[in-house]
Amino acid sequence: MTDMTKWAVELKEVKKTYRTGPIEVPALRGVSLRVAPGEFLAIAGPSGSGKTTLLNIIGGLDRADTGEVLVEGKNLQLLSSGELARLRLQRLGFVFQAYNLLPILTALENAEFTLLLQGVPVAQRKERVQKLFAEIGLANLEHRRPGELSGGQQQRVAVARAMVTEPALILADEPTANLDSATATALLEVMEQLNRAHGTTFVYATHDPQVMERAHRLIRLRDGQIVSDVAHAGPAL
Amino acid sequence: MGILLLVKIGWRNLWRNPRGTLLTALALGLGLTLLLVSLGLLDGSHEQMVRNGVRFGTGHVVIQAQGYQDINSQELLLPASVVATTAEFLQTNAMKPVVRGVSPRLLASGLLSSAANAAGVRIMGVIPQAERAVSLIPKRIVEGKYLDDDQASGVVIGADLARKLAVKIGAKVVLMTQAVPSPDTEATDAGGGEMQSALLRVSGIFRTGIQAIDAHIIQMPLPEAQALVGVTGRVTQVAILLEREGDSLMVAQGLRKRLAGVPVEVLPWRESMPALAQMFLLDKAFNYVMNGVVLAMVGLGILNTILMRVLERRYEFGLCSALGLQPGQLAVMVIGESLALTAISLALGLVLGLSVQHYFATAGLDLRWFFHSSLPTALVFDPIIYSSLSLTRIASSVGIVFLTATVISLYPALKAARTELPGALKVF
Numbered sequence: 001m002t003d004m005t006k007w008a009v010e011l012k013e014v015k016k017t018y019r020t021g022p023i024e025v026p027a028l029r030g031v032s033l034r035v036a037p038g039e040f041l042a043i044a045g046p047s048g049s050g051k052t053t054l055l056n057i058i059g060g061l062d063r064a065d066t067g068e069v070l071v072e073g074k075n076l077q078l079l080s081s082g083e084l085a086r087l088r089l090q091r092l093g094f095v096f097q098a099y100n101l102l103p104i105l106t107a108l109e110n111a112e113f114t115l116l117l118q119g120v121p122v123a124q125r126k127e128r129v130q131k132l133f134a135e136i137g138l139a140n141l142e143h144r145r146p147g148e149l150s151g152g153q154q155q156r157v158a159v160a161r162a163m164v165t166e167p168a169l170i171l172a173d174e175p176t177a178n179l180d181s182a183t184a185t186a187l188l189e190v191m192e193q194l195n196r197a198h199g200t201t202f203v204y205a206t207h208d209p210q211v212m213e214r215a216h217r218l219i220r221l222r223d224g225q226i227v228s229d230v231a232h233a234g235p236a237l
Numbered sequence: 238m239g240i241l242l243l244v245k246i247g248w249r250n251l252w253r254n255p256r257g258t259l260l261t262a263l264a265l266g267l268g269l270t271l272l273l274v275s276l277g278l279l280d281g282s283h284e285q286m287v288r289n290g291v292r293f294g295t296g297h298v299v300i301q302a303q304g305y306q307d308i309n310s311q312e313l314l315l316p317a318s319v320v321a322t323t324a325e326f327l328q329t330n331a332m333k334p335v336v337r338g339v340s341p342r343l344l345a346s347g348l349l350s351s352a353a354n355a356a357g358v359r360i361m362g363v364i365p366q367a368e369r370a371v372s373l374i375p376k377r378i379v380e381g382k383y384l385d386d387d388q389a390s391g392v393v394i395g396a397d398l399a400r401k402l403a404v405k406i407g408a409k410v411v412l413m414t415q416a417v418p419s420p421d422t423e424a425t426d427a428g429g430g431e432m433q434s435a436l437l438r439v440s441g442i443f444r445t446g447i448q449a450i451d452a453h454i455i456q457m458p459l460p461e462a463q464a465l466v467g468v469t470g471r472v473t474q475v476a477i478l479l480e481r482e483g484d485s486l487m488v489a490q491g492l493r494k495r496l497a498g499v500p501v502e503v504l505p506w507r508e509s510m511p512a513l514a515q516m517f518l519l520d521k522a523f524n525y526v527m528n529g530v531v532l533a534m535v536g537l538g539i540l541n542t543i544l545m546r547v548l549e550r551r552y553e554f555g556l557c558s559a560l561g562l563q564p565g566q567l568a569v570m571v572i573g574e575s576l577a578l579t580a581i582s583l584a585l586g587l588v589l590g591l592s593v594q595h596y597f598a599t600a601g602l603d604l605r606w607f608f609h610s611s612l613p614t615a616l617v618f619d620p621i622i623y624s625s626l627s628l629t630r631i632a633s634s635v636g637i638v639f640l641t642a643t644v645i646s647l648y649p650a651l652k653a654a655r656t657e658l659p660g661a662l663k664v665f
Contacts, residue, residue, distance in 0.1 A: 061559055061659040082563055089561025096662075100556050104249035109242070114560055116242050161560070 007070065008169050008201040009035040009058055014067035016053055016224075027053040029224040030067070035203060037168065040195050042204040042215035050224040051205035052173060058203065059092055059171045060084035072168055089117055093162030093200075095172035099154040101146040101161070107153075108133075108142035111160040118165060132160045136190045152183035156190065163194055169201045176208045188214050240569060247574030250550075251581070261542050262581040268535030269586025269638050270593060275531055276634060277594040277624035278602060279524045284625050286520065287482055290513040291506045292373040293450055296340070296476035297485045299509045300492060303500040305473065306509065311345040312417050314471040319501055323475050326495045335488060337478045338370025343462045344473040347414035349394070349455060351402035358398065358455045360414060362462020362472075371478040374443050374456060381406035381441035384458055391440035391458070395451030399442045408439045412455070416467035435465050446605060446620045482506075535638055540645045543575045547649040554653050555661025564654035571653045575646030576639075583635055591631075597624035 016028040027050045035041055043051050056062035057069055060076050069076040072091060076084065088094075093114075101110045111132070112125045120128075133139050136156050146154050155175060162170050172191075176184035188211065195202055204211050212218050213232075220228040251258045291297050300323055302313040320341050327336045343362035348355055365384040369375045374393070375383040384391050392410065394402075404410060416430030437457060445451055463469050479488060485505040492503045507514040547554075554567055562570075605620040 056659045059559070061662065085558065085561050085563050088559065092561075094559055096556075102246065102553065102556070104246060104253060113242070117561055117566065 006036075007034045008037045008039065008072060009033065009203070010068075010070040011058070012068040012070075014054075014057060014064045014069060016050075016057065016062070016064050027224050028057070028064070031221075031224070031226055032067075033219070033226065033229075035169075035201060037201055038195070038199045040192065040202045040214070040216040041219065042206050042212050042217070043219045043221060044206055044212055045221035049221040051221055053224075054221065055171050055173055055203065055205050058169075059094060060088055089114060090165070091168045093165065093167040093170040095155070095158050095162050095170060095175045097174040097177045099146070099151070099158045099178075101154055101157055103146050106143050106145055107138065107149065107157045110146070110157055111164055114161060114165050128164055129160065132164055135193075136160060137186075150183075152179055152187060155179060155183075155187055159187065159191060159194075163198070163200065166198060167200065169203065172202065172204045172206075174206055174208070175204065176206070176211060181210070184208065184210060240573075243566060243570040244573035244577070247570050247572075248577050250546075250574050251577055258578065258581070262578060262585055265535065265538050265542065265579065265582035266585030266587075266589060268531070268538055269583055269634065270590035272528065272531045272535065272634050272638065273586070273590030273626065273631065274593050274597065274624070275527060276524075276630055277626040278597060278622055279520075279527065280627075280630060281598070281625035282622045283517070283520055283524070285623065286513070287506075287517060289373060290510060290517075291482075292371065292478065293445060293447060294513070295474065295504075295506060295509040296338075296371055297479040297482060297506050298477040298489045298492065298503065299474050299506075300477075300496070300501055300503050301474040303502050306502060306504060311415075311466065311473065314343075314417070314468055314473055315475065315501060316499055317470055319496065319499060320472060320475055322496065322499075323477075323492065326492060327477070332488065332491065335479055335481065335484045337480050338367065339478075340364065340367040340371040340476045341459065341472040342368075342474050342476060343459060343466060343468065343471070345414050345462070345466050347412050347455075349398070349402065350411045350413070351404045351408060353403035354401055356398055356401050357453070358394075358412075359453050360412065360462060360465075361454060361456045362459040362466075363456050364459050368456065371476050374445065374450070374454070377443040377445045378441045379444045381439070383441050383443075384456060386458070389458060389461060390435070390437050392437040392455055393441035393443055393457075394439060394455045395453070396442050396444040397448060397452035398455070399439070401452070404439050406439055406442065410437050410439060411435070412437055412457075412465065414465060416465070430467060433465050433467065435461065437461075532637065532641060536641045536645050539575070539579065539642045540648065542578070543571070543646050543649040544652070546574070547571055547653050551656060551661045554656040555658055558656055558658055559662055567656065568647075568650035568654040571650040572643070572646050575642060575649070579639060579642035579646075583638060586638075587631075587635065591626075594624050594626050597622070598626070599623075 011031055011033040014028055014031045018025045018027055031054060043054060045051050053062065057064050058071065060079070063077065071087065074087065079087065102113070105113065108129055111129045115125045115128065130142065133142060136159065138153065138156050138160065141149065141153060146157070149157065176187060179187060191202060192214065194200055204215065206212065215232060217229070217231045219226055300315065300319060302315050305313045324339065326332060327339055340363060345360045347358050347360045349358045365386050369383070378393065379396060383393055392412070402410065411434055413432055413434045416433045418430040463471065477488065479485060489503050489505040496503060557567060601621040601623045603621050
């Protein structure tokens with residue numbers, strides 16, 4: 001592994017300011033951060049602290065004003081929109097707070113959506129999704145539409161969708177926010193298990209103490225700056 | 238590439254709200270219905286205009302003395318041999334299947350008087366049996382009956398003329414005309430022939446709905462007309478009706494060749510009735526404009542519908558984009574959805590449009606109430622329009638609407654492809 005690809009994510013003095021007319025709202029004020037492959041990391045902080053902006057920038061959904069954003073050594077600032085989309089498809093996975101499944105597709109079709117975009121043959125797609133579904137307790141729910149699933153089941157489908165392409169990095173924004181405590185615990189266990197089994201890097205933005213406790217590393221943000229970066233158990237930095 | 242899934246997503250998107258989709262499809266389908274009905278009526282009126290125009294006029298091809306087209310003089314008669322030569326030519330194996338009827342006519346101007354009134358008329362001396370095969374006048378008799386070959390002193394007149402003269406079936410009328418001077422008298426009387434008159438009995442009244450015909454044309458047996466005008470055995474023109482309008486030029490050229498050297502002019506209907514031909518062209522141009530307007534309406538309907546659907550699903554497109562869908566794939570998804578919606582609309586439009594078209598093709602659209610007394614005299618127009626739509630027309634209409642929808646859906650597709658992240662995603 002060269003130095004360029006040593007880090008799953010590397011941020012150098014990243015700044016981002018949102019402008020609405022004459023009003024400027026600084027969201028990130030020079031964030032530097034390194035995330036090693038296989039980390040299980042949580043970013044916590046009050047609303048408006050810049051968690052979501054940070055995830056957006058790491059995921060290539062938004063661009064930093066200044067600084068460098070490297071994902072697996074690739075400088076996202078230099079990539080076109082199409083190249084960013086390709087990177088998201090091939091190397092990243094997203095889990096959203098509101099599950100965000102396509103309501104018109106079944107659980108299986110939602111989960112295989114990204115595989116299909118990658119051009120994976122149908123038999124292989126089904127096999128991978130079904131294996132993952134069995135792993136995370138979704139067996140026999142393949143043909144249900146999101147409306148026919150509970151919140152926890154929908155979020156598992158979302159995790160399966162994020163995991164099925166075997167991405168290097170999964171970005172999860174408040175994944176447990178809409179779940180009850182027991183369901184949230186079960187989901188976190190699933191993600192921990194996937195982290196262990198596949199070595200996938202997880203980065204959460206969260207308010208949930210349970211997520212913070214389970215994270216191997218906890219970064220706290222306030223007013224767009226990192227105020228603490230604490231390692232728990234898990235992979236070493 | 239996953240185009241199938243993209244199309245599948247597009248298709249399923251349509252059925253998220255089946256009632257809304259069906260209403261939209263119906264609205265767009267009505268556009269095609271409108272297009273098909275308007276095309277059917279325009280094409281139908283077009284065909285009728287030509288068919289009736291030639292049948293109320295000179296037929297598809299007319300043979301007349303050289304110069305008659307320009308000066309319209311009743312002294313210009315066909316050489317005696319032309320009728321027989323023409324009949325012989327049209328009986329050949331090549332011509333027989335394309336010819337529907339041949340009618341020799343003697344044309345003259347005259348004054349028709351009744352006890353109550355008098356009116357200037359255009360006299361047509363005809364062979365009743367032959368005229369039936371060519372002209373529509375025998376079919377438009379509303380009172381009495383058309384001429385028959387045995388009836389010597391009968392005359393059929395138009396309804397407007399009958400009203401003006403205040404005559405009914407069986408009434409006596411006097412027809413006056415100037416006889417054509419014979420070559421002998423020409424030397425001594427350069428002013429023309431003597432006035433001749435005949436007592437006739439009204440045997441039939443026709444109504445064509447065309448004022449120029451109903452108020453001015455009278456038809457009488459050819460021998461009586463020839464005797465009155467003093468040109469025994471001679472006619473002004475031979476009108477030929479063909480099975481297909483498209484053969485007009487071919488038949489005219491054949492006859493020109495056959496009658497080469499004889500001082501006659503052989504004219505296809507576009508030359509013998511230039512006003513009708515111009516009207517035909519004008520009508521055609523107008524049809525294109527009308528079709529363009531209808532198509533624009535349909536197109537705007539599609540654009541509005543698809544654009545609304547795209548705008549209200551900005552978040553969904555943002556999500557797909559976040560998951561790695563390329564802008565081009567987003568566009569394909571929207572185009573797939575648009576085309577699926579268009580396909581449903583076209584199916585509905587076809588069913589509806591062809592049903593209405595069928596009704597107008599059989600029952601016709603009766604405009605007599607509108608045109609009764611105000612029909613322009615120069616216009617050969619049947620006030621009952623029968624819709625006519627060829628398979629090619631249907632296919633091209635469907636094709637054009639489909640193509641329009643495809644082109645129009647490019648803009649909403651482009652808009653979807655340009656969904657900006659992370660603005661479109663509220664969650665992150």
